[in-house]
Amino acid sequence: MQVSFTPAEIAAIAQPKSTRGATTATICGIAALSDAAPGDLSFLGNPKYKTTVAATRASLVLLPVDYAGEPLPDQLFLFVENPSVALARICARIEQALWPKPAPGIHPTASVAPGARLAASATVGPLCVVEAGAVIGERAHLQAQVFVGREARMGDDCWLMPGTVLAAECVLGARVRLQPGAVVGSDGFGYEFTAGRHEKVPQLGTVEIGDDVEIGANSTIDRARFSRTVVGEGTKIDNLVQIGHNVVIGRHCLLCAQVGISGSTTLADFVVLGGKAGIAGHLAIGQGAKVGGGAAVTSDVPAGAFVNGNPAIPLQLERRLVILHQRLPELFKRVGALETRLG
Amino acid sequence: MQVSFTPAEIAAIAQPKSTRGATTATICGIAALSDAAPGDLSFLGNPKYKTTVAATRASLVLLPVDYAGEPLPDQLFLFVENPSVALARICARIEQALWPKPAPGIHPTASVAPGARLAASATVGPLCVVEAGAVIGERAHLQAQVFVGREARMGDDCWLMPGTVLAAECVLGARVRLQPGAVVGSDGFGYEFTAGRHEKVPQLGTVEIGDDVEIGANSTIDRARFSRTVVGEGTKIDNLVQIGHNVVIGRHCLLCAQVGISGSTTLADFVVLGGKAGIAGHLAIGQGAKVGGGAAVTSDVPAGAFVNGNPAIPLQLERRLVILHQRLPELFKRVGALETRLG
């Protein structure tokens, strides 16, 4: 990370409610409070690290408005409502400075079919393939070695990283990010067993991804049998996640790494699935429900519930059962003692 | 899905035993009974939806021969032995109409080594790489950005989707489909620990994939240490599945998403592994055995058995233990009560 911002430039992005102290340093990096050196920006994101602020050597510190301490010499405090959010905003600006989108246009090594419709402001990088009938929105960025199938469409400001696949007829909203190797629109897993063989059921539907969705590296989202597999606006999907055909995911969900969702299951909005959680097919997961890491969900989950374990049950019960399970040796002994006493 | 078939064209594919009613509609889509609109084809695949047939607005309905109801006006019933199979056959035809294979030949942006042998009817799409000595069968379709390593071979009518890798010397039968990002022939995971380090054991074997196998998006199949990793004819593998080196999988198995099979394990024919199931190495899974989703198999499974849980045990026992496990709070109370009574 090679960056260079003046404290005034940082303040212009963070828009602090108030400030304390001053620094002449140029900001060249970001670091945790305890790791920071002069020239670094740091922040108090979690109140439990409050005591480390006094000792930080960072030149500039983002702090919550109720923080009471004084800066060191040549140190500037910026007081903001939410230091983590302010930091995210600063980082977004740094990201653009670090990795600016290449100029619009089609790289000479890309293979774009005659019938494709590309916004003039879009960038199609080296060795990408865009098939006939595909539609690419304004400022979209196909970085390198991306595949966009026939009649596939994407909205404005999408970023498809190297090696991503958007299969035929699938649709991305605006500002969608596909991390490297993500696949949108692979065939659903459907077969009819007949005459001693599994005959393929062609998967003729599509995938529709809402605005502001992010899909992690090497994750896979299957196209529907007919109709659509859906990922709602603002949902974020981590790496190596599998979404089966005809799944419908609501808005602003979080799916951590290696999650798997079987076919035709629906998630309402604001659902959170921990890493490696698996959801069986044809289930309904209610709004705001949470599933613990590694849990195996085999029945519907009501809105707001937090389930865990295999099979997944309400978290409180699951925690209690884990403790009792570890007391089984004691229980066997107690029962044996009772039997001995009764002769 | 933009299609257009006459009822007569559909009937020619489905070859009904008998028909009832008539329709003048052109068939433009496929939908579930309750979702269908005029112009749609629908079907009764599962008897439990029988009562929804009477209310469907589909113009054409595939029904089992024993269905007794009458069609609406402008509605045609086709009676077939297995509506799901008939539908699959119709969908296969639609798939060809939707996504016709491009004309044979090598795209000018593909990189094909001089020593490769391609059938004249094969299609090598944009930005594919075919190394020396590779053999590509009749009508095979390398869609885009596919890699075929040296001396690798594939039979007739294979379809390798974007970003797939068939590594050196590995072999595909006929009609094999690789979904986007699938890797056939990565190195097995083998090391010797010597002098405080893990020294790589080169993986010199290959992978052999039988006819009619399908491999899901971003799944990985490792080459053998020596000899071969094998996937038998007709076996279907979902997304993000890992097959270790020297694994031998029988014919007509189903491996659901995110399954993992460790090295040297063998599966007989017709085995079914639920999503996220894991099988330890050097085990034998018998013919027709079933493993539940998320199960961890740590010992051989006899033919015909259904195992579940971690570690996997026979399903009946596992179900019973889950119920008793959830009654642990009660059991602790009962034992406590006994102790109190005995003073």
Add this chain to the structure above:
Amino acid sequence: MQVSFTPAEIAAIAQPKSTRGATTATICGIAALSDAAPGDLSFLGNPKYKTTVAATRASLVLLPVDYAGEPLPDQLFLFVENPSVALARICARIEQALWPKPAPGIHPTASVAPGARLAASATVGPLCVVEAGAVIGERAHLQAQVFVGREARMGDDCWLMPGTVLAAECVLGARVRLQPGAVVGSDGFGYEFTAGRHEKVPQLGTVEIGDDVEIGANSTIDRARFSRTVVGEGTKIDNLVQIGHNVVIGRHCLLCAQVGISGSTTLADFVVLGGKAGIAGHLAIGQGAKVGGGAAVTSDVPAGAFVNGNPAIPLQLERRLVILHQRLPELFKRVGALETRLG
């Protein structure tokens, strides 16, 4: 595998302490003792197969120095300290013979940015992309369709297989192997929930991979939020493994397939994680610790410990609890009997 070595050539690589017998055969293959035919090399890697040596038809057998038997006619025994290590060394030579690295240079279909710095001995294969500022070491091999982002760097003798991604600013040591589809430097999974939405926290850090690391097919390693995600020297990572942002992995660890490690967790040296194991975030796993396949680690693991289960606990206890769990039906009966006796 098409190879041809004289017994003298094999002996020159294996450097035996002593030999017994002789053969005129040319060595054309490698096979297990019981599968080997004349012309094959075989080996006794595991003492439990000792009795199969006498019956093997292999022309050349690698044996431990304390093996007492006599060779058949036209059979040569080579006695070495560790037959498996000797075999690995022979296989490495065969691997080079089978799959020689192409000549140095940039394939005409590759897209290399002007500002990239490539060693003259490096090979950049067909349809690779190398962005500006990237640095490629001596004899490095970018096989085909590889992506190397801006300012990324790799040491000498790296091998990046087809479809691999080394994202911007990430760093590989020397002799690193990336299996097909591996992604180094995808964004970490970080969001701030604000105003009812998950706002992306840009991931501005990098990934640093040590010397002699191998990363499996379609595995994903996320870049740090700031600073670095680290994989230490000599660590081997299997297929479909997920490494979260800011994870620090020590030297000479083994991570089996489908492992997942959440953000900011640290592994000391020589840690072994079984297949499908999951480690929660912000944990510390001590030196030489072992985690069983499918285990879910939710708290720190001390050096040298072996944990298993979900949640993971010491292996001995976990094994005992599994057995007692399977005796729950009996325990419920015994408690019922006690209750009956007490009336």
